């Protein structure tokens with residue numbers, strides 16, 4: 217997919233509504249963020265990486281430092297970072313990165329977030345895996361500004377479970393929104409504001425998770 221195709225795909229989105237949602241609520245959801253074929257190719261690539269044992273068990277960010285035990289959490293996903301160390305970034309992965317870069321520019325232009333770069337990885341949650349309630353902006357790392365999750369799951373049904381549970385009020389556990397990990401759906405939320413968790417699923421659950429950062433000095437800490 218060429219740069220101009222991605223640009224026009226994104227231009228076609230109702231970006232103003234999306235930006236307004238972030239401005240007002242601190243989070244936003246876009247369905248059909250990328251073409252179905254591209255989502256299918258990314259899903260296949262994640263499965264292949266898993267098959268070839270190239271994914272790693274995820275770790276939580278602060279076990280080493282013990283600085284912010286409040287953020288310590290259990291997670292059962294496997295990850296694969298898209299970065300220059302893995303120099304075989306596929307065409308589909310490039311298309312995803314380009315789309316996210318375009319989104320970053322729009323976010324900066326319209327919300328003045330000053331986002332500098334995206335760190336991102338594939339994540340696969342095998343059946344039964346969860347990610348306990350946590351917050352993405354760790355106390356020793358304030359660089360993560362906006363979290364993003366692009367779901368890659370084909371034909372995901374509500375009864376499959378695996379929702380992202382976003383707590384809308386950190387003092388009120390009953391006030392949450394459950395977001396189903398439907399293929400092509402992109403969720404973004406302010407990294408320091410929302411406690412969230414990944415609920416158990418009956419099917420394997422695949423995504424591209426990312427964090428838009430303001431600074432690049434510390435990387436890959438989750």
Ligand SMILES: O=C(O)CCC(=O)C(=O)O
Pocket residue numbers: 339347352365379380412413414423425
């Ligand atoms: O996959 C999701 O819905 C959320 C993942 C998440 O919270 C994380 O990786 O920090």
Ligand SMILES: [Fe+2]
Pocket residue numbers: 350351352363412
């Ligand atoms: Fe998270």
